[in-house]
Amino acid sequence: MRERGAHWPPLSILRQGSGPLKITLKLFATLSGYLPAQAHKNVVEMEIGDGATIGAVLDSLGVPRQQVHLTLVDGLFVPLGELDARPLRPGETLAVWPPVAGG
Amino acid sequence: MHHLIIGAGPAGVRAAETLRKLDGQAKITLIDGEGEAPYSRMAIPYYLSGKIDEQGTWLHRPVDFYAENAIDLVPGRVASVDAGAKTVTLEDGRSLAYDKLLLASGARAVNPPVEGLDGDLVHHCWTIDDARRIAQLAHEGARVVLMGAGFIGSIILESLVARGADLTVVEIEDRMVPRMLDETAGSMLKRWCEKKGVKVLTSTRIGGVYEGGGELNIALSTGEAIKADLLVVAAGVTPNIECMHGTGVESRSGVVVNSRMETSLPDVWAAGDCAEGCDFSTGDLSTLAIQPVAVEQARVAAQNMAGIATEYHCALPMNVLETLGLITTSFGKHDGLQTGERATALDEEQWRYIRLEFHDGKLIGAQTAGHVNMIGCLRGLIQGRMPLGPWKDILLREPHRVAEAYVDLSRGVS
């Protein structure tokens, strides 16, 4: 588990690569409090630096990693171990949940 | 400072105990008219039924409670009081001076005007000594007649049955416990007793009692006569206030007290069965002769005697009674007001009954049979004068939800 401070401030990471790109970010359940103010109902469209990883995006919003449990990119599962290796591509949707269950 | 307390029943003892807590130095004297270790009448039925021994009826154990708390227990009966000289004279001629006097002399059982109630086979069931005598006579199979099915009669009824007596109850009124229960509950209790093998004759008067050949012949108003080995008379009690005669104290059936339990005489207080104070249900004066009121009045009187001005906001009549396993209670104005509203729910098969009396959106009285759960809430609702709000309509339909109403009104945040 990383300390949040290791990536703080995260702007340098967001700006790496060739330029900004747009993704859709969805944070659900107790994570919704980490969404930027312009978010509407758990969803926000945001610009990130080219090559920014899932981990970097979450860090930039201050989402505690220990609360990140289920991560989907366009509905496909991304294992926790790959969050810092998986760069987001333009137009992708990143959806993240804390530990949850259902019935 | 000398606090003198006449009477060593629950009221007297509670007062003495309260005074001692408030004043470590004062002299406290408790005059015990029965010459027994102070005991509780409430416990007599359990002594009679064999559930406890005599010690189990004592008000405080261990025995050295009084010595430890420097409360002088003086055996003797008070003959007279001189409120001017501030002295009390005992029947044996001794005289005791006091600074402050509490009359907690209680009440005694009375006989109705019936011939033959002075024999050896006829006893009250009021004192521990009465109980001892009854215990000797009410053996397995003994034919016992109980005169009166009031509160006391109904509470000792169980003990007599527990002793194996063949019991007949004779009651003048048309139902059992007429002052506490209505027609429905009182009749239910009668049927209950009959189901348990007790003969209950209501609307019946004992005309005369005749002893002969070691047994009693008891003539009934119905024309019948029954034979018995023992007659227990439980026909009511009267306050013990004779010792106050000549003092000029204001009295009716008991010695009249105000909200601080003061009598009309300076430095004389009264509490318990001998006191006649404000009745919560009627606002009038009355003697309630019940344990909870006696001890509460005693505590208030003691606080005032110790100089802590304390008010008692009227006594709430309330009773609980277990008769052969059927538990009945009554609270407050259990027969209601003409201008009020009433809810009843009766389940004959389950031996359960509840009746609530409302006035002005509040509960003013209640009686129950067969209910034990959270029954004290009835007191809380009545004496707390809690506005019932929407619960009144619910309780009018479903009176058995009274505990729920109480919890919602007192703890629920609506």
Add this chain to the structure above:
Amino acid sequence: MAWAKRILRVNLTEGTCKAEPLNMDWAMDYLGQRGLATKYFVEEVDPKVDPLSPENKLIMTTGPLTGTGASTAARYSVVTKGPLTNCIACSNSGGYFGAELKNAGWDMIIFEGKADKPVYLVIDDDEAELHDASEIWGTSVWHTDDWIKEKHQEPQFQIAAIGVPGENGVLFSAVVNNKHRAAGRSGVGTVMGSKNLKAVAVRGTKGITVNDPEAFEKAVNDAKAVIAGNAVTHEALPTYGTQVLTNIINELGALPTRNAQDVQFEKANDISGEAMHEPRRTDGKPNLVRNAGCFGCTIACGRISQIDPTHFSVKDKPQYHHASGGVEYENAWALGADTGVGDLEALTYCNYRCNEHALDPITTGATIAAAMELYKIGALTDEDTGGIKMEFGSAEALVAAVDAICDGTDFGKLLGLGSKRLCEKFGHPDLSMSVKGQEFPAYDPRGIQGMGLTYATSNRGACHLRSYTVASEVLGIPEKTDPLVTDGKAGLVKVFQDLTAFVDSSGLCIFTTFAWSAEDIAPQIDAACEGDWSVENLMKVGERIWNLERKFNLDAGMTAEDDTLPKRILKEAAKTGPAKGLVNGLDKMLPEYYELRGWTPQGVPTEETLSRLGLA
């Protein structure tokens, strides 16, 4: 110990109630509740029985842990032959009823025959008596609950009842206890209605003991600590309930939408667990009032909601303005996504009505969804619907349709058949999203492949609660598997089925398994009950129960051909999301599953399997 060791046999035809000792030999093989009641059932009832005939029986049953201090030990089940499925039915419920029944000293009640007029059963500890229900026949569960308490002056009664649909033969009637907890599926309430049995009221004060109190206390406290230390059971479920799944499953492309024509619902977030917390625009209050626990539950996932009093569904109906059970994930999906309705308040109203009248909200919603598709293609007309415009997405149509079922209108009676019989009647059997007559729940098997096998092989018709592979395929519990592949799912389904069968037989809630492994559960059962209740034995008990249920269904006339899925799931690919282009690969999973089960390729347990499990 733990078991009351006593059952109550109620012969409704004769009007008699008799106590008998529990068969402890069977208890050692089947534990309790689901397993043990099924054993009694198959021993006593002809598998070919007409579910709605007096010859069918209905068993209300607790588990050995029910009513003890173990977390979630609230459960009871209703076991019978289901009229919706013609299979063995076992529906499980929480609330306070089961624990009260156990505390009255009963492991189960076996109802047999049929009363000649409506009755309800009252149990007061040892005493059990049938009473005339003519005054409450034709009234709702809610009214029945109030009426019985008032009639008997007993606010402490715990009551399980059916509503009007159950009396009238609506095939998916539930048994509802405590006004909002349901033994929901397969039409168990319809069987109750067919027996003229309106309700069971129970008061228990006897006390429940366990075999080894010291060991039990330790096992229970250890297990409670696991729940308290688990983020799912300690935070997510109490806060969002099962409803937290709506957005997840939608993102995954596995939220069946508009009768499973689509796999994603554009208004999913409007009906989600998150939405239930949002202050409403009208009155500034959220839909959700609070979370609630069943008896002994230290998770408390239950939803208590209050409908916006200005909402069209309740505007003129103050009787629905109070708080009551809110939507859970399955209900929100069935009444919402599956009908295309994104109006949370409308769903909550429909959920209230399902509770009020004891309807299975999954089948209710899915049947309405099927009716909407029939309406869309013109197979169902305004004449059939009594003028209700059954359009996907119409909250008004949804509300009117649910009301129609509750009120028993002509259209309500049609819907009361369930989607399979409805779609057959109108000539489009493939539009029913059901297996063995029972509608599948809120996971589309194209997006979560393992659930396809779960539905196809479930012994009570399509159901998620027979092997909840979602836990693994989506949530990573106990380990993450890929929802889009079929590999390994046969084994996963078998393990989940066996595990669930024994948990359902214990008195515990299956939701504990989000935190508990079998190793957390076994010591609690082992300490409470005499006998050997190791993980190994419990898994074998689970397998035995599964095969017993299977055998009953085969004897009832079911074949391997019934282990299938709706054509849409097998032939029409998902249009969007990660599963886009995929159908369910049941044909790849089923043969492997049969083999792992020790069944023939025709899905019949081999002699060897049966004898290994003591079922020969």
Add this chain to the structure above:
Amino acid sequence: MDKALVIDVGKCTGCRQCELACSYEHTGTFNPARSRIAVFDFHEKGRFVPYTCTQCDQAWCQQVCPVGAITNEDGVKVVDAATCVGCKVCTIACPFGTVNYEPATGKVIKCDLCGGEPACAAACPTEAIVFTDVSVQGFEKMRAWAEKTDTAPQANA
């Protein structure tokens, strides 16, 4: 009494673990019917209210007991079952209804705080019931409710 049971109604989920723990502690069986704490379910308000004795200062139960079976031990009112004769006077005197008669034993029962480690608080999964310092605000609030129904003789001094 330094510590008391402080009940936060808003946190109660109605799971009744407190009743289970209380009955188990006092009777050795799981039996909510014999619990000294009861959870009231106000379903239509979406509210659960755990309810038990607040160990009130007035101690009505103790005052009226005719045989001294109820004692005050550091503020905790405790029933001595051996002394109790089952007369039930305390059950009508307690205006909170938190002393109850048990026909099964012929004695009255009430909360005794389990001798200083209340089982209900230990079992509560949501901290709706905590055993804590009396200075905590919640307790004062609870006491205030209790005093609304206070029928005590009022001391003026």
